[in-house]
Amino acid sequence: MRRRSWWILAGVAAAALVGLGVFFQLQAYLPHERIEIRAPWESNDTPASMIPMGETVYHPKPQVPHGHPGIDFLWTNGTSHAMVAAHDGVVSRIVQGASEPGKWDMEIRSGVYLLRYKEMDDVNGLGVGASVREGDVVGHAGHYCDAQHCWFNVHWELASVSLLRDRWCPVTYFDPASRAAIESLWDSVPGNDTVKSRFPDVCSGDYAGKAEP
Numbered sequence: 001m002r003r004r005s006w007w008i009l010a011g012v013a014a015a016a017l018v019g020l021g022v023f024f025q026l027q028a029y030l031p032h033e034r035i036e037i038r039a040p041w042e043s044n045d046t047p048a049s050m051i052p053m054g055e056t057v058y059h060p061k062p063q064v065p066h067g068h069p070g071i072d073f074l075w076t077n078g079t080s081h082a083m084v085a086a087h088d089g090v091v092s093r094i095v096q097g098a099s100e101p102g103k104w105d106m107e108i109r110s111g112v113y114l115l116r117y118k119e120m121d122d123v124n125g126l127g128v129g130a131s132v133r134e135g136d137v138v139g140h141a142g143h144y145c146d147a148q149h150c151w152f153n154v155h156w157e158l159a160s161v162s163l164l165r166d167r168w169c170p171v172t173y174f175d176p177a178s179r180a181a182i183e184s185l186w187d188s189v190p191g192n193d194t195v196k197s198r199f200p201d202v203c204s205g206d207y208a209g210k211a212e213p
Contacts, residue, residue, distance in 0.1 A: 028112040028162035034212060035113050037086040037170065038134060039178040040073070040156050045081055047073040050185055053169060054205030057195050066206040069167050070116065070157035071182075073141070081141040081152050085132040086115050094123055099155065103142045108132060109161065118155040169203035169210045 041047060051058065051072035059068040075081045089110035096104050099118045106123050108115040120139035132138060141152040158170040171179060182202060189196050199205060 025112070025160075025162040028160050028165055032112050035087055035110060035173055036175050037115070037158070037173050037178070038084075038175055039181055040083050040086045040115075040117065040154070042082050042084055042137075045075075045078075046181060047081075047185060048076045049074045049189060050182075051195060052186065052199050052201065053167075053203045054207040055195050055199040056205065057198065067204075069207075070118070070155050071170070071202070072153055072155050075141060075152040076149075078152070080121075081154075082137045083117050083120060083139050083141060083154055083156075085134055085136045085138050086158075087113070087134050089115060089132055091126050091128050091130045091132065091138075094126070094128055100142065104139060106138055108138070112161050114157075114159040114161055116155075116157040116159060118157075120154055167207070167210075168212065169207050171202050172211050 051068065051074070053069065053071050054067045056064070056067040061067060085108060087108075087110045089108040091106060092109040092114070093107035094104065096102070098105050103119045103121065104123050105116070105118040106120065106126070108117075117139060119142040121142050123139045124137050126132070126138060141154040143152055144150065157167050158173060159167045171182070174182065186196075186202050191197065191200075201208060203210065
């Protein structure tokens with residue numbers, strides 16, 4: 001009887017450990033290849049501006065606990081701006097209206113990483129479970145207008161599959177050309193800009209330097 005009880009307890013403990021591993025995605029803590037990604041737009045269609053990670057001007061605390069959790073890329077002309085897969089992966093989530101009414105959010109899983117595209121006009125006909133290759137079109141930046149002007153925007157994130165690790169500052173994950181393009185884009189924003197004057201780096205505030213070794 002004691003032996004049976006021991007086996008039952010051992011089974012419960014093992015099931016609990018497996019459950020915790022699934023919930024917290026503990027494989028993100030095991031040795032893995034560090035991803036290298038490309039910029040999430042087509043190479044001939046550089047954005048006009050961007051809002052950096054960690055700013056709190058438009059994403060104030062405590063409503064947004066750590067500030068802006070990704071990067072917004074913006075275009076001010078043209079009729080459509082394609083977003084592309086920053087790395088090979090599988091579409092793991094698609095939802096409409098979660099971030100902006102009528103707009104689409106997509107998540108692409110690549111190993112222990114998640115690439116998130118939010119506030120898009122469409123998802124280019126893709127569905128959950130679809131495989132994508134780096135550079136494939138996965139949707140188009142959302143089109144927005146107010147009383148003064150119109151623009152295109154996409155909110156983009158590099159995240160971990162583990163809830164405990166959350167989102168990474170993507171700067172050091174970009175390939176050299178993409179990193180140079182994004183840093184050049186941010187450098188082009190005037191220093192007296194409302195956001196840049198307070199958050200001078202691509203990743204500022206709580207996300208400054210937040211990346212794996």
